[in-house]
Amino acid sequence: MKKYIGVLFFCFALLGNSSSTYGVNSEMVTLYNELKNVEVDPNRTASVENIYIHRDVATFHLEKGTIYFFKPASISGNIHVTGALFIGDGTFSFTPSTEFEWEQVTRFYKKELFENQTFKQKINILFIRFADSTFIELEKKLFFYTASPTKAIKERKSYCERYILEKRNENVIYGILSSLRMNIKDGYFYAHISKENTVPVFFIYNPNNKEEVEFQNRVSELNYLRQTINQFHKQDDYEKVINFDEENKFFVFINHYRIDIQIESNGDFYATATITFEAIRNHVTMINFLIFSKLNINKVLDSDGSALPFIKEEKSSKLIIFLDNPLRKGDSATISVSFQGKILKKEWDCFYCKSSIFWYPRYGWSNRATYDLTFKVPQRYECISVGEKIDEKKEGKYKISRWVQETPIINAYFNLGLFKTYNINVEGVSPITVFMSEKGHRKISEYLIYHRVTFDKNIEEQIGADIANCIKFFTNLFGQYPYEKLYITELPFKYGKSFTGFILFPWYNFKILTDSGYSEIVRAHEVAHQWWGVSVGSKTYHDVWIREGFSQYAGLLYLQWILQDSKRFFEILDEWKEQIFTNRKYLIRNGVEAGPIWLGYRTVTSETEGDYSLIVCKKAAYVLHMLRNIFIDLKTMDEDRFKNMMQDFF
Numbered sequence: 001m002k003k004y005i006g007v008l009f010f011c012f013a014l015l016g017n018s019s020s021t022y023g024v025n026s027e028m029v030t031l032y033n034e035l036k037n038v039e040v041d042p043n044r045t046a047s048v049e050n051i052y053i054h055r056d057v058a059t060f061h062l063e064k065g066t067i068y069f070f071k072p073a074s075i076s077g078n079i080h081v082t083g084a085l086f087i088g089d090g091t092f093s094f095t096p097s098t099e100f101e102w103e104q105v106t107r108f109y110k111k112e113l114f115e116n117q118t119f120k121q122k123i124n125i126l127f128i129r130f131a132d133s134t135f136i137e138l139e140k141k142l143f144f145y146t147a148s149p150t151k152a153i154k155e156r157k158s159y160c161e162r163y164i165l166e167k168r169n170e171n172v173i174y175g176i177l178s179s180l181r182m183n184i185k186d187g188y189f190y191a192h193i194s195k196e197n198t199v200p201v202f203f204i205y206n207p208n209n210k211e212e213v214e215f216q217n218r219v220s221e222l223n224y225l226r227q228t229i230n231q232f233h234k235q236d237d238y239e240k241v242i243n244f245d246e247e248n249k250f251f252v253f254i255n256h257y258r259i260d261i262q263i264e265s266n267g268d269f270y271a272t273a274t275i276t277f278e279a280i281r282n283h284v285t286m287i288n289f290l291i292f293s294k295l296n297i298n299k300v301l302d303s304d305g306s307a308l309p310f311i312k313e314e315k316s317s318k319l320i321i322f323l324d325n326p327l328r329k330g331d332s333a334t335i336s337v338s339f340q341g342k343i344l345k346k347e348w349d350c351f352y353c354k355s356s357i358f359w360y361p362r363y364g365w366s367n368r369a370t371y372d373l374t375f376k377v378p379q380r381y382e383c384i385s386v387g388e389k390i391d392e393k394k395e396g397k398y399k400i401s402r403w404v405q406e407t408p409i410i411n412a413y414f415n416l417g418l419f420k421t422y423n424i425n426v427e428g429v430s431p432i433t434v435f436m437s438e439k440g441h442r443k444i445s446e447y448l449i450y451h452r453v454t455f456d457k458n459i460e461e462q463i464g465a466d467i468a469n470c471i472k473f474f475t476n477l478f479g480q481y482p483y484e485k486l487y488i489t490e491l492p493f494k495y496g497k498s499f500t501g502f503i504l505f506p507w508y509n510f511k512i513l514t515d516s517g518y519s520e521i522v523r524a525h526e527v528a529h530q531w532w533g534v535s536v537g538s539k540t541y542h543d544v545w546i547r548e549g550f551s552q553y554a555g556l557l558y559l560q561w562i563l564q565d566s567k568r569f570f571e572i573l574d575e576w577k578e579q580i581f582t583n584r585k586y587l588i589r590n591g592v593e594a595g596p597i598w599l600g601y602r603t604v605t606s607e608t609e610g611d612y613s614l615i616v617c618k619k620a621a622y623v624l625h626m627l628r629n630i631f632i633d634l635k636t637m638d639e640d641r642f643k644n645m646m647q648d649f650f
């Protein structure tokens with residue numbers, strides 16, 4: 001199997017202030033702000049009667065009403081109208097392109113909304129933003145008159161815009177701007193649809209997404225967050241039967257990161273990431289990175305040191321960088337991004353990164369890069385990272401260490417603190433080092449004693465031995481442990497994380513062992529990610545069940561083997577089955593039914609919270625359990641066929 005890795009890139013929105021202080025050409029930044037703050041054009045109001053707008057599988061039928069277009073923007077000498085507000089009567093309808101997505105939409109909407117597998121909703125307000133032919137199409141059918149927008153119109157418009165300005169949503173303005181700049185024919189289209197006094201739904205066509213078509217609704221009445229109900233390919237893709245596995249809509253591929261990081265005793269964090277990348281399509285003029293929302297960007301430079309304009313709004317995780325010269329497919333370029341901010345949480349004399357993935361600028365889903373990381377930290381602390389430590393020296397009050405990762409990996413990470421270390425060397429197993437915060441453990445012990453919770457002493461030795469056993473077991477089951485070392489450390493959070501040869505466990509896992517096997521499963525799950533997730537990745541979000549389900553089942557298999565206890569194994573399997581079947585008790589129809597494993601992160605919505613762990617981990621684990629049962633030789637109970645399949649797949 002090809003090796004891919006997955007990063008779940010949540011869609012967060014952005015926007016920005018930028019870099020006029022560096023004397024750069026800020027034309028694109030100005031244009032971005034102009035598109036964001038666009039006003040109603042008093043010269044382009046029109047009465048509408050019986051007009052249709054067709055966008056992929058959606059139809060907007062504007063029966064009767066008034067349309068207010070927004071003021072045009074000038075892009076490369078061309079004038080573009082990019083928005084309008086319709087008020088009146090109409091109908092919005094769409095037919096999902098696949099049976100699967102049809103089932104998905106019916107999980108959330110009553111069957112009454114449908115006719116012939118088509119979702120239908122009345123329109124009283126339609127707010128659209130676009131970078132396509134919408135204006136040109138409609139202009140021909142309309143007669144414009146001049147009218148200053150009333151206060152009521154302005155208020156409607158600004159209500160609709162709240163869903164665009166919500167920084168955690170994907171960035172509509174970026175969608176418009178990138179479409180216009182790249183001169184894409186089937187450009188970006190965003191529609192906000194609502195009946196009078198009801199919560200809106202959204203239909204989006206984004207030509208730069210692999211799955212271009214999206215249907216969304218509002219998460220809750222408490223905010224303006226949108227969530228995806230449906231997402232699928234454009235109709236044309238299905239008709240041409242294109243190979244979705246080969247389709248790639250990314251602009252660039254990142255080959256290498258050099259990151260220089262400085263951390264002060266109070267947790268202040270400064271870094272410069274020098275990013276080398278290659279354009280994978282023509283006419284790349286801007287790149288949309290993701291970075292932890294609380295980090296601030298100081299400057300962006302190109303390879304000869306001149307400043308590049310960028311947009312990164314406060315509390316937004318989007319960083320849009322504008323390139324000086326458009327790149328053609330195959331061109332390479334290097335940029336450096338300097339950033340700083342409150343990303344570290346200091347606890348127990350250790351510093352933990354609040355974002356394990358977005359602590360540096362990220363791009364793409366399956367992008368594996370090489371890394372060269374230098375950490376300058378106060379001398380008393382120890383820094384541990386992915387890659388090989390090739391140098392460490394003292395300089396003034398700092399300790400400087402350099403870590404190089406030569407084979408491309410998906411995620412880099414580090415941990416910094418005062419650690420007690422414990423080394424485990426077992427024949428045939430890569431060296432394992434456990435890094436544990438002693439001060440933290442004293443604090444936890446005090447807490448546990450106070451709450452009369454029993455805990456284990458000399459935990460590092462037990463954990464080390466357990467990890468070594470996991471590695472032996474999985475090597476036998478899946479194949480050779482893929483990395484030369486394994487660092488084990490802890491997080492003051494409730495979750496674990498697995499990076500290349502580097503695993504973080506939640507702190508309770510370092511403390512309490514006596515919980516009927518759950519600690520072993522959590523630990524073995526993270527260790528199994530070294531094979532499934534870190535080594536073999538996910539090509540798209542649809543495939544994350546492989547890494548999660550395989551790791552979850554691997555955790556349970558380990559428990560069965562280490563405890564030599566099949567009773568506990570079947571008990572836990574039954575618990576998971578019970579949870580899957582009684583989830584929101586959908587069998588007696590009170591709640592949204594659980595979704596399929598293929599939905600990936602889309603299985604989690606405001607109405608199906610907790611379904612990631614339930615469906616993508618536990619239900620997917622059942623897939624592997626089923627395969628194991630099919631492959632087992634029932635006469636001899638021999639598992640070689642299952643083992644061979646797993647090793648072959650790995």
Ligand SMILES: [Zn+2]
Pocket residue numbers: 525529547548551
């Ligand atoms: Zn996992």
